[in-house]
Amino acid sequence: MVCESWKAKLDTYLDGEVPEQEMRTFDAHVRNCPSCSADALARVQMKRAIQVAGRRFTPTAEFRKRMQQSIARKPQRSFRMGWLLAAAAAVILVAGTLTTAYLGTRGARDGVFSEIADLHVETLASSSPVDVISTDRHTVKPWFQGKIPFAFNLPELQNSEFSLLGGRMAYLNQTPGAHLIYDVRKHHISVFVFQERSLPAKVNENSLSPKKLPFNLETWSQGGLCYFVIGDASPADIDSLAKLFKAAS
Amino acid sequence: MFYYVDVSGATLQPDSFEELAMPLFDQLYNFAHWLTQNREEAEDLVQETYAKALKGFSSFQLGTNFRAWMYRILRNTFLTSRTGLKVTMTVPLDTEEDGTEMAVERDTPETLLFARSNSDLLQSAIDELPVHFREILLLCEVEEMSYQEIAETLSVPIGTVMSRLSRARRTLRGLLRPQLQEGASAAIARETNHGL
Numbered sequence: 001m002v003c004e005s006w007k008a009k010l011d012t013y014l015d016g017e018v019p020e021q022e023m024r025t026f027d028a029h030v031r032n033c034p035s036c037s038a039d040a041l042a043r044v045q046m047k048r049a050i051q052v053a054g055r056r057f058t059p060t061a062e063f064r065k066r067m068q069q070s071i072a073r074k075p076q077r078s079f080r081m082g083w084l085l086a087a088a089a090a091v092i093l094v095a096g097t098l099t100t101a102y103l104g105t106r107g108a109r110d111g112v113f114s115e116i117a118d119l120h121v122e123t124l125a126s127s128s129p130v131d132v133i134s135t136d137r138h139t140v141k142p143w144f145q146g147k148i149p150f151a152f153n154l155p156e157l158q159n160s161e162f163s164l165l166g167g168r169m170a171y172l173n174q175t176p177g178a179h180l181i182y183d184v185r186k187h188h189i190s191v192f193v194f195q196e197r198s199l200p201a202k203v204n205e206n207s208l209s210p211k212k213l214p215f216n217l218e219t220w221s222q223g224g225l226c227y228f229v230i231g232d233a234s235p236a237d238i239d240s241l242a243k244l245f246k247a248a249s
Numbered sequence: 250m251f252y253y254v255d256v257s258g259a260t261l262q263p264d265s266f267e268e269l270a271m272p273l274f275d276q277l278y279n280f281a282h283w284l285t286q287n288r289e290e291a292e293d294l295v296q297e298t299y300a301k302a303l304k305g306f307s308s309f310q311l312g313t314n315f316r317a318w319m320y321r322i323l324r325n326t327f328l329t330s331r332t333g334l335k336v337t338m339t340v341p342l343d344t345e346e347d348g349t350e351m352a353v354e355r356d357t358p359e360t361l362l363f364a365r366s367n368s369d370l371l372q373s374a375i376d377e378l379p380v381h382f383r384e385i386l387l388l389c390e391v392e393e394m395s396y397q398e399i400a401e402t403l404s405v406p407i408g409t410v411m412s413r414l415s416r417a418r419r420t421l422r423g424l425l426r427p428q429l430q431e432g433a434s435a436a437i438a439r440e441t442n443h444g445l
Contacts, residue, residue, distance in 0.1 A: 011415060015389065017396050046418075047390055053371040054391035057282035058275060063292050067274060070296070071267050071303050 003036050010036065014043055016214050023214060027232035030124070031188065037125040044121055048114070112172070112199055116228045117215055119170055120190040123181065129188075130166030130181055140167045140180065148176045152193050152225055155244035161185065162241055173198055182241060189231030189241055196226045218242045222249045266306045269315050270299060276392060277323055283387055284327050284380060294330065298323040317394070317401040324384065324402065336380045374424040382417035389414055 006029055012018055013026045030036050059067075123129045132143040137154035145151075147169060157164060163183045170179035170192055177194035216238045217230045227249075229242045277298065282291035302309075302322050309318060327333040375383055388394045388402060399414075400407045 011418060012411060015396070015414075017411075049368070049371055050375070050386065050390040050421075051393075053368045053375065054283070054387050055279060056372055057279045057288075057291065059278040059292070059295070063278075063295075064274065067296065067299060068267075068271065071270065071299055 003033060006030075006033070006036050007039060010040060010043060013214070014040060014047065024232070027214070028186075031232070034125075034127075037121075041121055041125040044118060048118065113217065115172055116190075116192055116217070116230055119172070119179065119192065120215065120230045123168070123179070123190060124188060129168070131168040133166040135164050135166075137164060140164060143167060144169075144178050148178055150193075150195055150225060152178065153248040154180070155241075155248035157244070160240070160244065161237075162189075162244070170194075173200060184233050184237050184241070187231055187233035187237070189229060189233050189238065191241065191245065192228040192230070194226050194228075196221050196224050199226055220246065222246065225249070266303055270302060270319065273316060273319055277319060280320065280384075280387060280392070281323060281327070283375070283383060284324075285330075285332055286376065287332075290330075290332055294323060294327055297326050301326065314398060314401060317398045320388070320392075320402040321404065333380075370425065374421055377424050378417065378420060381413065382420055385410065385413050386417045386421065 006026070009018065009026075013023070013030075018026055030040050132140055134140050137156070141152075141154050144167065154164070161184050165181040165183050165188070167178060167180045170177045172192070172194050175195065175198035177192055177198075180191040180193075182189045182191065215230050215232055216235045217228065218235075218238050219226065219228045220242070221227070227242070227245055229238050229245070231238060274295070278291060278295050281294040281298070282288065285291045285294055298319065302319055305322075309315070375386065378386065385399060385403065388399045394402065396407050396410045399410045403410070405413075
């Protein structure tokens with residue numbers, strides 16, 4: 001089998017543990033080999049399913065309280081320190097709430113990034129990656145009318161290295177959005193556009209993509225819409241395409 | 250997600266333990282419950298882990314991975330517990346050699362079938378896995394630890410992480426296959442009866 005050696009390392013690749021140089025070669029192979037891309041998709045879905053099924057048990061509130069009490073530093077109480085302690089407790093409570101909110105947001109944000117990566121991989125593996133096949137933005141943009149509850153602009157690509165391959169519908173958090181596929185020097189780049197309010201967490205330019213995401217990704221919010229540009233192209237290419245979108249919006 | 254302790258601080262204050270350790274509480278509990286397969290034992294395990302970690306916090310090596318350290322304490326505590334000893338006595342530890350596995354045949358329709366819907370089947374299959382496969386799979390997929398972190402947590406070389414992970418995945422697929430086939434047959438039977 002030609003792909004035997006690739007497939008032996010496919011899990012390591014999807015775990016993001018292949019050296020960077022090899023990662024690019026892998027990306028190129030997976031993109032061009034139907035057997036490996038289908039296999040990669042199945043394995044990604046398996047990973048996601050285990051991730052969901054594995055988050056099964058949550059501690060009771062009572063146990064959490066007991067635990068917190070057992071590891072909390074025991075303060076030496078004095079009457080004069082009462083107000084100070086009360087103030088400190090309030091600060092800790094606020095900080096704790098903020099930390100919990102932050103961690104929760106970050107978890108939700110990582111979830112969004114993983115979903116976006118899955119949608120991109122799914123497209124690479126699909127035999128019909130686009131529903132509207134056209135290099136003309138004036139054909140692709142109207143195709144979305146009536147299918148998604150918002151309008152967006154597509155950039156002019158003249159004098160750029162990018163070419164539009166087409167578009168398809170995408171769903172994130174049970175809400176529809178636009179998925180556009182671009183090509184740059186044989187690399188496929190996906191651009192996703194969703195309504196900002198439909199996303200579970202705030203994402204912006206400062207949002208860092210998860211460490212193990214095997215793609216380059218750029219995201220930003222503009223005019224109530226959230227954009228994701230993802231692909232195995234170089235960060236510079238991803239950034240160039242993102243800039244074109246920002247300028248067009 | 251990594252938790253590194255600031256190396257610039259020469260001494261660690263006791264309250265920084267709480268700040269570092271409590272955000273890991275939910276995930277450590279989840280992991281403990283998967284290992285012990287029992288709520289009360291999971292609570293005891295987590296409690297003992299935190300007690301040991303708090304006691305040894307001053308000796309915690311600055312600049313190293315706090316999360317891996319906590320998981321390592323939890324795992325070692327489990328392995329020396331009554332349940333842990335029973336598990337390791339009845340299930341021999343794998344004798345894997347370092348190195349990558351050969352490719353295995355994948356049943357794509359099966360993975361697609363349960364990816365979206367059969368979480369219960371998957372949870373039962375994970376439950377059935379030998380504990381050393383269960384833990385490595387959870388550390389990789391649920392905790393999203395890097396191979397390096399897993400190696401630190403389990404105190405094994407990275408090569409062992411890779412081969413054990415590969416075996417764990419293969420074993421899980423092996424456990425799922427008959428269940429899925431059974432499920433599919435039952436669904437077909439239901440459809441046929443419904444049609445009659």
